[in-house]
Amino acid sequence: MRSKVIVFDLDDTLYYEIDYLKSAFKEISEKFSYRLSSSEIYETMFDLYNKKGDAFRFAVENINDNVDKEDLINVYRNHHPDISLAEEVVSVLDFLKKENYIIGIITDGRSVTQRNKIKSLELNRWICDDDIVISEEFGSEKPCVSNYEYFEKKYPGNEFYYIGDNVKKDFIAPKELGWKSFCLIDRGWNIHSQDIITDPELNPDLFISDMNFIRYINDQY
Ligand SMILES: [Mg+2]
Secondary structure, three states, X not given: OOOEEEEEOOEOOOEOHHHHHHHHHHHHHHHOOEOOOHHHHHHHHHHHHHOOOOHHHHHHHOEOOOOOHHHHHHHHXXXXXXXXXXXXXXXXXXXXXXXXXXXXXXXXXXXXHHHHHHHHOOHHHOOOHHHEEEHHHXXXXXXXXXXXXXXXXXXXXXXXXXXXXXXXXOOHHHHHHOOEEEEEOOOOOOOOOOOOOOOOOOOOOEEEOOOOOHHHHHOOO
């Protein structure tokens, strides 16, 4: 019998990237010596982020240490984030594993950043390293079909699914390859705003409001 291969996007799908940003800002506010308290630095950086201002510049202008914006960006990218999975995500992953489905990740980003997130989220409880495709390591980014074909080559003859949030790039390759795809609707705090576009080339098979997409995987639709 054909098995199912369920591949997820990482940021704003398995966890909220805003939590990564908060964690990084906290690290930046505590790691250096500033003219203001670390909580004032953190609060103002977050406020500036929300107002589309330059949070890093504000931090650099108030820093006592001899560091520049690039140093802060390095902390942002390389820190070990304080992030965790929501309960609903844990139960979905538990269910998929119990059903013996293969679970994978296709994510765009730097190796060290994405690996640190995966480690903090303890995703290796459900997903093995070989089933994680990170663009910097892999050599191409979504919507490149190769990133998805990796799973087709590794697990031939199965049914493939992709769950993501970015309508500009996540679902193009799945559509081309005949995978079923689901887009998690932005609950209002996604890092990349989600403009739902009515382009059949870009859209997923289904928009879902929470992680409870399992009913669509087990039923014909
Ligand atoms: Mg995403």
